[in-house]
Amino acid sequence: MTGGPGEPGGTCPTCGEPxxxxxxxxxxxxAELPPAIVSTASPGYxxxxxxxxxxxxxxxxxxxxxGYCESCGRRVPSxxxxxxxxxxxxxxVTDRGLRHRRNEDAMALATAAAPAGQVAIAVVCDGVSSSPxxxxxxxxxxxxxxxxxxTATRRGEDPAYSSQAAVSAAYRALTTLGxxxxxxxxxxxxxxxxxxxxxxxxxGDSRAYWLPATGGxxxxxxxxxxxxxxxxxxxxxxxxxxxxxxPQAHVITRWLxxxxxxxxxxxTRFEPPGPGVVLTCSDGLWNYRSEATGLAELALPAALSDxxxxxxxxxxxxxxxxxxxxxxxxxxxxxxxxxxxxxxRVQP
Amino acid sequence: MTVSGFTVxxxxxxxxxxxxxxxxxxxxxxxAANATGFSSPGPATGPTANAELILIDCSGSMEYPHxxxxxxxxxxxxxxxxxxxxxxxxxxxxxxLAWPVFPPDGTMAVADPASRAAAKQAVAxxxxxxxxAIGQWLGLARQIFAAYPAxxxxxxxxxxxxxxxxxxxxxxxxxxxxxxxxxxxxxGVGTDWEVSExxxxxxxxxxxxxxxxxxxxxxxxFATMMQNAMGKQVxxxxxxxxxxxxxxxxxxxxxxxxxxxxxxRRTSRSPQAGDYPTGAWGPxxxxxxxxxIQVTPAGIGQExxxxxxxxxxxxxxxxxxLGQGLVRAIWTDDEALSTKINLRVxxxxxxxxxxxxxxxxxxxxxxxxxxxxxxxxxxxxALAHQSGNEDTARLLAKVVDVVDVSTGTVRLKRQVExxxxxxxxxxxxxxxxxxx
Numbered sequence: 001m002t003g004g005p006g007e008p009g010g011t012c013p014t015c016g017e018p019x020x021x022x023x024x025x026x027x028x029x030x031a032e033l034p035p036a037i038v039s040t041a042s043p044g045y046x047x048x049x050x051x052x053x054x055x056x057x058x059x060x061x062x063x064x065x066x067g068y069c070e071s072c073g074r075r076v077p078s079x080x081x082x083x084x085x086x087x088x089x090x091x092x093v094t095d096r097g098l099r100h101r102r103n104e105d106a107m108a109l110a111t112a113a114a115p116a117g118q119v120a121i122a123v124v125c126d127g128v129s130s131s132p133x134x135x136x137x138x139x140x141x142x143x144x145x146x147x148x149x150x151t152a153t154r155r156g157e158d159p160a161y162s163s164q165a166a167v168s169a170a171y172r173a174l175t176t177l178g179x180x181x182x183x184x185x186x187x188x189x190x191x192x193x194x195x196x197x198x199x200x201x202x203x204g205d206s207r208a209y210w211l212p213a214t215g216g217x218x219x220x221x222x223x224x225x226x227x228x229x230x231x232x233x234x235x236x237x238x239x240x241x242x243x244x245x246x247p248q249a250h251v252i253t254r255w256l257x258x259x260x261x262x263x264x265x266x267x268t269r270f271e272p273p274g275p276g277v278v279l280t281c282s283d284g285l286w287n288y289r290s291e292a293t294g295l296a297e298l299a300l301p302a303a304l305s306d307x308x309x310x311x312x313x314x315x316x317x318x319x320x321x322x323x324x325x326x327x328x329x330x331x332x333x334x335x336x337x338x339x340x341x342x343x344x345r346v347q348p
Numbered sequence: 349m350t351v352s353g354f355t356v357x358x359x360x361x362x363x364x365x366x367x368x369x370x371x372x373x374x375x376x377x378x379x380a381a382n383a384t385g386f387s388s389p390g391p392a393t394g395p396t397a398n399a400e401l402i403l404i405d406c407s408g409s410m411e412y413p414h415x416x417x418x419x420x421x422x423x424x425x426x427x428x429x430x431x432x433x434x435x436x437x438x439x440x441x442x443x444x445l446a447w448p449v450f451p452p453d454g455t456m457a458v459a460d461p462a463s464r465a466a467a468k469q470a471v472a473x474x475x476x477x478x479x480x481a482i483g484q485w486l487g488l489a490r491q492i493f494a495a496y497p498a499x500x501x502x503x504x505x506x507x508x509x510x511x512x513x514x515x516x517x518x519x520x521x522x523x524x525x526x527x528x529x530x531x532x533x534x535x536g537v538g539t540d541w542e543v544s545e546x547x548x549x550x551x552x553x554x555x556x557x558x559x560x561x562x563x564x565x566x567x568x569x570f571a572t573m574m575q576n577a578m579g580k581q582v583x584x585x586x587x588x589x590x591x592x593x594x595x596x597x598x599x600x601x602x603x604x605x606x607x608x609x610x611x612x613r614r615t616s617r618s619p620q621a622g623d624y625p626t627g628a629w630g631p632x633x634x635x636x637x638x639x640x641i642q643v644t645p646a647g648i649g650q651e652x653x654x655x656x657x658x659x660x661x662x663x664x665x666x667x668x669x670l671g672q673g674l675v676r677a678i679w680t681d682d683e684a685l686s687t688k689i690n691l692r693v694x695x696x697x698x699x700x701x702x703x704x705x706x707x708x709x710x711x712x713x714x715x716x717x718x719x720x721x722x723x724x725x726x727x728x729x730a731l732a733h734q735s736g737n738e739d740t741a742r743l744l745a746k747v748v749d750v751v752d753v754s755t756g757t758v759r760l761k762r763q764v765e766x767x768x769x770x771x772x773x774x775x776x777x778x779x780x781x782x783x784x
Contacts, residue, residue, distance in 0.1 A: 058593065066674070068653040070620075073592025073643070075651035098649065098678070099362075322682075 037085050038108040038143050045078045067102075078102065080135070084308060087111050090120040090193075091308035092330035093315045097284055098323030104129065105282045105328040106138035106186075108146035111336075112153040118337070120193040121149045122330040123166070124206050126282040128185040128255055137174055137184035141256050144173035145190060159192040160267050163201035166190055167256070167265045175258040185257030188265070189223060191280045193332045198222065198270045198278050203254045203263055205230075205283050206328075211296040212276035213304055219292035222270055222278075226254035244290065250283065272334050277303040277310075284327030285318045299331065307331035353380035353631075356659055356671035360693065364645070364677045365686040371654040372640045373675040374603070374692045374782070375587070381632035399436040399456060399498035400577060401530070402427055402570075403485045404449075405507040406441040409540065410476035416508055416537055417476045419563035423570035425468040427504060430574045431459045436496050439467055442485035443478030444513035448492070456496055479513035482549070483522030490526050499663070500583040500628050501530035503553075504573055506566070508537045511545055519545070523552045528584075531555050531627050533573050536774075537563055539766035543773040551608060554627035559774050561767035579630035582661055585670070586615075586623035590656040591641055593620065597655075598640035600624045603696035605635065607703040607777040623660065636781070638696050643677060651678045695735060695782035702731040702740065706776035710747075710769060713760065722748075722760055730756030737780045743772040 049069035052058040061071025068075055080103045081096040089111045096103040104127030112119045123142045127134025145166035152162030170188060178184045187204025200208045205225040212218035224230055228251040229243040243249060256263055279295060289295055298317055303310035311329040318327045360373035402424050410417040424439060431437050436456040439449040448454040450470040457463040485505065493501045511519050526532070532553035534546040537560045550557035556573075560566050587610075589597055602608040614622040626635065641654045655675040661668040680686050709724030725748050732741040733753045744750075746768040748758040 064653075064656075068656075069592075071593050073595065073653040074646060075653065098680075101676075 037087065037110065038106065038139070038146065046076050049074060049076055083107075084312065085109050086308045087120070089118060089336045090122060090330060090332040091311050092122065092124075092280075092328065093308070093311040094328040095284075095315050095319065095323075095326065097326050098319060100326055102135055103326045104135040104138055105284065105326040106135075106142040107328050107330055108142040109330065110146050110150040110153075112150055114153050114194065115156040117195045119153045120332045120336045121146060121153060121190070122280045122332060123149070123188070123190045124280050124282055124328050124330060125170075125186040125188050125256075126204070126206050126284075126326065126328070128187065128204075128252070128257065131185040131257060131259075132178065132182055133184040134186060136177060137257065138186040140173040140177055140184075141170035141186045141188055145170040145188070149190060149192060153192065159194065159197070159199035160201075160269060163190055163192060163199055163267055164265060167201060167203070167263055171256055171263045174256055178258045180259045180261075183257040183259035185255045185259065187252065187282070188256050189280055191278050191330075191332060193278050193334055193336055195335045196271060198272060198334065199267065200270065201265050201267045202226075203256055203265050204252045205250065207281055207283075207286055209279040209281075209292045209295055210270060210272060210276060211279055211292065211299055211303065212272070212274060213300065214274070214276075215296050215300050216293060218273065218276075219296040221292050222268060223266070225252070226266075227252050240290070275304070276334050277307070278332040278334055279303075279314075280330040280332070281314075282326060282328040284323075284325035285314055285329050287325060288318050288321035303331045304333050307333055353382070354378070354629075354659055354670035355380075356657060356673040358657070358673040358675055359690060360675060361686075361688050361690040362676050362678050363680045363682070363685040363688065365683065366648055366679060366681050367645050368677075368679065368686065369642050369645055370598070370640065371643055371675060371677045372638065372690075372693055373655075374690070374696060375637045375639055375657050375673055375675075376634065377587075377626070377637065377659055377671070378634040379582075379629050379631055397434055397436055397498055398432075398500040398502065398577070398580070399493060399496050399530075400431055400574065401437070401456075401489050401492065401501075401503040402439045403442055403446075403489060403503055403505040404439065404471070404474070405443075405480065405509070405537075406474055406476050406478065407443045407480045407507075407509055408477050409480075409509050413563075416563045417474070419566045420506055420537065421471050421474060423506070423566035424471045426567040427570040427574040428464050428467050428471075430571050430578065431464065432578050433459055435459045435578075436498055437463075437467070438492055439471055440485060440488055440492070441474055442480070442482065442507075444481045444484070445478070446481075446485040446488040448488070449474065454488075454492060456492060480507065480509045480511055481514040481518075482507060482511045482545075483514050483519040486522040486526050486532075486549070490522075490529050493530050497664075500580055502555075502577045502580070502628070503530050503532045504570065504577075505532055505534045505546075505549065506537060506570075507534075507541055507546070509540050510542045520548075523549055527552050528625070533557075533577075535560055535566070535569065535573075536770070537561075537566060539770055543770055547774070554625060556606075557774050559767065559770045561771070576630070580628035581631070582629045583627075584662045585626045585629050586660050586662065587626060587637060587639075588617060588621055588623050588658040588660045589639065590621040590658070591654065592643060592652065595641055595643040595654065597622070598642050599638070600640075601638045601700060602626070603636050603638045603699055604779045604781050607700050607779060610637075626659075636692075636696065638693070638700070639675060641675060646677075646679055648679050648681050651676060692782040696779070698731050698735050699737070699779040702728055702735070702737065703777045703779075705731065706740070706744070706772060710773050710776075713747075718760060722758060725760070726756035726758040728756075729753060729758055735780060737778075739778060739780075740772075740775065743768070743775060747772055 110121040125138035127138040148166040189202040189206040192199040208222040228248040450467040533555040534550040610624040659670040705728040712720035751757040
């Protein structure tokens with residue numbers, strides 16, 4: 001759980017003095033501490049219609065609560081429909097896709113200067129469409145989790161341990177959002193990338209991949225879906241292609257929500273053999289290319305030097321392929337060598 | 349009164365080809381069996397009570413055969429028997445004039461055992477004689493209803509003949525004045541009445557129309573109609589259709605349980621919204637509407653709200669939005685998406701064509717245009733077969749000999765019972781439900 005003010009939170013990367021876990025600035029030198037940034041920090045729709053506002057003949061239109069121009073009927077962009085986040089060490093892009101009315105994915109990114117060096121943190125959650133308010137669930141889970149991960153990382157805590165603590169915090173956030181009978185739910189995947197390892201923690205079918213700079217063979221998926229399809233493949237009942245084409249392909253067997261009493265996340269630690277990129281994504285991307293080698297071909301080499309541009313390209317690839325689901329892509333070059341920059345929100 | 353328990357669902361193909369203007373959707377409106385606002389079918393007299401009128405034809409032809417008038421009296425008695433305590437009610441007799449039968453002073457009585465018995469006694473004393481001027485009957489009904497602030501006003505109209513003693517214009521004017529005042533279910537007994545005439549009334553007054561070929565069937569039919577009316581508890585429900593600037597509503601049709609084109613029934617509510625009447629609702633009902641909108645095309649990948657369809661209940665206390673559904677459009681260059689046919693839209697397009705083909709076919713047959721009649725009724729046979737509308741297929745088979753059901757090849761029967769032809773005509777609008 002996040003600490004209160006004054007609770008120890010590690011040391012300032014600029015002056016080395018201790019800082020509070022929830023501090024935004026170093027009390028000693030005044031340096032701004034990079035906060036976590038969430039894809040949906042600015043929800044809501046644009047206040048005026050982008051079409052009618054530039055059409056002199058159109059009457060002034062207001063925007064309906066569900067996001068349509070009251071004059072021309074066009075759907076107006078929501079802060080959540082498309083968001084691009086760039087923290088330097090890592091970058092992510094999330095998009096509503098072409099079929100869904102809203103983006104129920106959420107991502108939260110953070111960087112931290114841990115005692116052992118720079119750390120990149122990403123959380124991706126995909127709201128479960130069959131649950132109530134899945135958009136709120138994914139946002140609440142990602143927000144709660146990234147806070148815990150950031151604080152724990154600044155303190156230099158073990159990523160595997162803090163990843164579990166982050167899931168507990170996300171779970172608590174969802175239990176306050178609903179009840180076992182009315183449980184807003186989401187999938188969950190977090191990646192914590194330090195100078196020597198990648199720690200992945202997940203529930204559901206959002207995924208993480210390792211894409212080595214050398215491309216091709218070393219590319220590997222770091223997660224196993226909690227899904228009916230994956231179980232069929234694991235049991236040898238079906239091949240992957242056949243399982244993914246089956247009607248139950250996207251039926252997930254674990255998730256985060258008030259209706260699941262005891263979330264038991266998977267945690268895995270992976271030590272990359274060399275430089276590369278960690279890809280964290282929702283099924284909106286991997287629906288269209290699920291093998292690690294194929295994703296490596298799409299993402300590399302751009303992702304090594306321009307994670308934001310490469311993430312945007314992967315999202316565009318999924319949109320061009322049909323964009324049936326919401327799409328979220330986060331890329332973290334390994335090792336996280338670049339210095340952490342202050343977050344900036346990139347205008348689409 | 350706050351009413352909840354209504355749902356509005358929209359079924360459509362979201363995708364429109366580049367430059368496409370036409371957006372079409374099936375809107376399903378349903379009331380829950382245990383919806384609140386339905387929970388207390390209050391017997392209380394007052395603004396929450398219903399008002400019921402029975403209009404019974406007493407023209408001279410009702411004596412031929414005599415069973416027509418006696419069965420009509422028995423049917424009226426059967427309907428009176430199921431009027432719930434506390435309901436306002438009255439009975440009107442109609443010839444070329446109209447007069448109140450019960451209460452005889454042109455008021456409405458509050459239903460209780462004594463008033464029901466008195467009404468039946470008054471009805472039993474009716475004698476047939478005179479002409480038929482249905483506009484007069486409707487006018488008197490309107491006057492009587494207007495004096496009572498009922499929540500719901502409903503009438504049952506029975507005739508056995510054509511509207512001979514006034515002009516079509518007079519009838520049309522009377523119908524127009526009754527629109528929005530009360531709803532009316534129409535029944536024709538025997539085969540000497542005009543289907544199109546009664547359909548004009550039932551359509552305008554949001555009721556049903558049917559034939560009762562044999563007078564002995566009247567009592568059961570009247571009791572059922574009155575029972576249905578007793579179940580209605582939410583009056584004056586409208587579909588409010590909002591559309592974007594530069595868009596037009598191409599049509600709004602009820603398509604299940606029967607086809608009823610509401611397009612011309614629009615009442616403008618704001619520059620971009622209009623109301624289409626759906627009449628009264630009881631619990632556990634479900635109706636489908638086909639809504640067609642023409643919009644100004646937007647760019648590829650853009651989404652537009654083509655229509656916001658709200659279910660609005662009006663009462664003297666104000667308006668209540670009971671539910672809402674969105675008809676959307678997304679422009680795409682993916683033909684696989686934009687050409688995908690929504691099965692329910694296709695089904696109901698076929699059902700509306702079926703109703704039209706039957707009515708046009710029967711009209712052509714009446715005019716002696718056998719070629720058109722054969723083509724239209726043949727098309728109807730094929731459509732009824734394809735859509736599984738077995739009731740309509742059975743009625744069609746009494747009017748044409750079916751040679752090949754799949755291609756709709758038929759021959760007109762030489763001998764057709766009037767009752768069969770009229771049953772086909774009145775029931776041509778009945779549709780079968782498209783499942784989701």
